[in-house]
Amino acid sequence: MPFTLYQKDLSTDARLGTLELPHGRVQTPIFMPVGTQGSVKTLHPQDLESLGAQIILGNTYHLSLRPGSGLIREMGGLHRFSSWNRPILTDSGGFQVWSLAKLRKITEEGVRFQNHLDGAYMMLSPERSMEIQADLGSDIAMLFDECPPYPCDRKYAESSLGYTLRWARRCKTWVQEHQPCSGEGRQHHFGIVQGSVYADLRKRCAEELAAMDFDGYAIGGVSVGEPEEEMLRAIDHSVPWLPEDKPRYAMGLGTPPQLLEMIARGVDMFDCVMPTRLARHGVALTPDGPMHIKNQRWAADMRPIDPKGHPHVTQFSRAYVRHLFKAGEILALRLLSFQNLEFYLRLMAQAREAIAAGTFGSFKDSFIARYQANDIL
């Protein structure tokens, strides 16, 4: 069993675990920086190591379009190609087809679409998604699912869930036949719980996937425009039906307070583009909430953005980072991306410490209270 659960919180469902993967051990709860095109935006792998990244995410849709999964396989897989020797999780490509591609048509076979780069017609199916992810050689591959929109009526949600479950079986069959690897080890596979806002559909999906015995389970169909209550409800409607001895991953989420709320509900893994996207908009994340670095009030502020942050960023003043951002200097994007991802990884480390100490509930409440007060001095 690659997942070891070695402590549970008393007052919440938070849990502490380790996930043994071909490229190393991951401590959970964990946040995974997103390396869409084989690079976590603006950062060097050395930066990722020094900010504490244990596992990163690669996007199957983007990488299969450019440079192509065949080339990456030829180059020795995504780890070697991108010079990242720690674990990688790849998504199935389905979510980006859903959000980026044009003229999407779903059939039993899979999804036919026009890609967003050159408009060429392409087909993504359960087998093709598994094959691409096998070429990439990620430590964890996600099953190819159908992600319903929000809102979504009951009839569509039921029909969509049918695809997700039948496609999960086809993915399973492909994996059993091809035994894909990640480096020296076996590639792991996570099923994705769908079912939209319908509790019984979430339960049915979780139970059927659990019966198929995957290495872990994701909660999908979130981060699709739903309000926060629906997002947390989707977690609540899925987690209870998932096996306790497998890792749980909430896809594409969320804010720092949301991450803590989901950890309290028993979720172990997260990914989100928000930290790097906010960096590009000049926002630094701090324990006192988001800081808009362009704000005039930082123009002559000699203090670091986040005094408890990493020396790579604390060596600079708010005034300097503000100047760089306003002047369009790339170093500003680097420093804000580093800060925001380091802040997310630090939050995960603090959460793990609090679970270990049996104080996760109070840690969560005090973190959220301070963060949401947004009282940046």
Added chain:
Amino acid sequence: MPFTLYQKDLSTDARLGTLELPHGRVQTPIFMPVGTQGSVKTLHPQDLESLGAQIILGNTYHLSLRPGSGLIREMGGLHRFSSWNRPILTDSGGFQVWSLAKLRKITEEGVRFQNHLDGAYMMLSPERSMEIQADLGSDIAMLFDECPPYPCDRKYAESSLGYTLRWARRCKTWVQEHQPCSGEGRQHHFGIVQGSVYADLRKRCAEELAAMDFDGYAIGGVSVGEPEEEMLRAIDHSVPWLPEDKPRYAMGLGTPPQLLEMIARGVDMFDCVMPTRLARHGVALTPDGPMHIKNQRWAADMRPIDPKGHPHVTQFSRAYVRHLFKAGEILALRLLSFQNLEFYLRLMAQAREAIAAGTFGSFKDSFIARYQANDIL
């Protein structure tokens, strides 16, 4: 004397020296990466240290517009503001007024112009340039000069040279009155030899500046669109009249072969935006000449761009850097900027070693032959 000359080449005029500055010792010949707006494009100060930068350049024109030299003075000077603790040279601002500003009007007082950011009218004079550079607290400040265009008729060149020499005296007076500092030490000041293509004007300028006794001397009025022969002629017409015991700096130049040609003529210091500008255009500099990383021939090439380069770059394949560049990933610009600046600094270290070993002439010839063959395997 801050400049110590401890070896001269036998077959050329190349020389080996050290320059003691308030923020550290610089070994010459040296190349200075350009940090236009208080940041060497895409790079962190840690990167600059690891690629071997000993001194960097800051642009008075850009920094005085944004964030303003008053703010930088308040923040403790440019070193502290930009978190760079090694030496900094600042230019006078004159060259950027000449190349970027609109509606430039030269009078005996100085240059009145509209800045390129918001079009506001501004005045740059010898005293104002010295004052701004004193606020920045650079280790070396350049005198405010008048840079004639190329080509330039004799009459204009003579009149322009009059400004340069009279303004040099006013700079000298300002410095004597204000005794500007750089950190714990004295700010150093370099005069600039102008005179366009006219040998007698170059000689007159060099001799008059030498008589005023500055800490070093630059050759200006190059890198203004002149052909390479004129550029080297400007060096030849200036260097013989400069004191041997002071450093010589060729402003805004040049290609790797040009740098070696100028070192052979007794020049000690260089700066150029070419390494970082070429990086933005997808060009990597290597011992075998410039490599266009977008080229299809590197699409599946697993070798590093420059096998003798720095591990920060050699850990990646040509195929990967090509992918990053084509996908618009900032990491591509970082890696190419790092490579190109590291290549320039490596070239300077090799030149210093060759001078010390008495083999500079043959080193220069073999480097240039290989570089210009541009036979990248």
